[in-house]
Amino acid sequence: MVLSAIVFTNMWKKILWENIEMIFIAILIVAPIRYFLIQPFIVHGSSMEPNFYTQDYLIIDELSYRFRPPTRYEVIVFKAPNHPHQYYIKRILALPMETIIIEDNNLTVFDSSGAQISLEENFLPESSNTSGNLQLTLGENELFVLGDNRLASYDSRNWGPLDEELVIGRVWLRLWPSQRIMAYGL
Numbered sequence: 755m756v757l758s759a760i761v762f763t764n765m766w767k768k769i770l771w772e773n774i775e776m777i778f779i780a781i782l783i784v785a786p787i788r789y790f791l792i793q794p795f796i797v798h799g800s801s802m803e804p805n806f807y808t809q810d811y812l813i814i815d816e817l818s819y820r821f822r823p824p825t826r827y828e829v830i831v832f833k834a835p836n837h838p839h840q841y842y843i844k845r846i847l848a849l850p851m852e853t854i855i856i857e858d859n860n861l862t863v864f865d866s867s868g869a870q871i872s873l874e875e876n877f878l879p880e881s882s883n884t885s886g887n888l889q890l891t892l893g894e895n896e897l898f899v900l901g902d903n904r905l906a907s908y909d910s911r912n913w914g915p916l917d918e919e920l921v922i923g924r925v926w927l928r929l930w931p932s933q934r935i936m937a938y939g940l
Contacts, residue, residue: 793813793814793816793922793923794811794812794813794814795811795812795813795814795831795841795843795925796809796810796811796812797809797810797812797843799906800903800906801842801843801844801901801902801903801906801907801908801909802829802843802844802845802901802902802903802907803902803903803906804879804902804903805829805877805902806829806843806902806925806928809930809931810928810930810931811928811929811930812831812843812925812926812927812928812929813925813926813927813928813929814831814922814923814924814925814926815923815924815925815926816922816923817923818923818924819918819921819923819924823849823850823918824846824849824897824918824921824924825846825849826846826847826848826849827845827846827847827874827877828845828846828924828925829843829844829845829846829924829925830843830844830845830846830897830899830921830922830923830924830925831843831921831922831923831924831925832844832899832916832920832921832922833920833922834920835913835914835916835917835920836913841922842899842908842909843925844899844900844901844907844909844910844916845877845899845900845901845902846897846898846899847861847863847873847898847899847900848863848892848897848898849892849897850892850893850894850895850896850897850918851865851866851891851892851893851894852864852865852866852871852891852892852898853868853889853890853891853892854888854889854890854891854892854898854910855888855889856884856885856886856887856888856889856911857887857888857889859883859884859885860883860884861873861884861900863898877902878902878904882904883904883905884900884904884911885904885905885911886911888911890914890915892915893915895917895918895919896915896916896917896918897910897915897916897918897921898910898915898916899916
């Protein structure tokens with residue numbers, strides 16, 4: 755009876771130790787991925803409708819921008835310029851050194867040489883307008899970002915250019931809701 759209790763105790767110690775080892779190895783693998791490569795993000799608010807809705811569960815790619823600059827039309831997550839503990843999701847419409855003009859409900863972008871860029875905003879409903887009255891030339895590390903729901907978006911029209919240092923990463927994958935799973939720019 756005493757021998758079986760010792761065997762039973764040793765068996766539980768072995769099981770406990772194996773579980774601790776497994777948890778430790780999982781943390782060693784998951785933590786760097788979570789903090790340096792990808793990050794989950796849940797959408798709150800209507801500023802990106804009809805493309806992203808409240809409670810959409812996104813995976814953010816934090817690695818790409820370490821090897822290349824952001825590109826036009828990418829959807830990014832960034833620290834809010836006026837509220838560093840909040841995160842926003844918006845779409846890049848103008849890149850560093852470009853000029854943005856918003857007038858008569860139209861957005862026009864010019865490259866650094868002054869040539870007009872033909873914007874292809876096929877992600878917007880046809881009836882979308884870009885309200886505001888603005889003329890702005892971006893600096894070397896600045897982006898101009900807008901929400902897809904232009905009438906309900908707090909974006910670069912309100913707080914100005916976005917410093918690239920505030921960018922967390924680009925939207926890489928929508929995992930939820932399951933009927934709207936979609937990969938972006940893989």
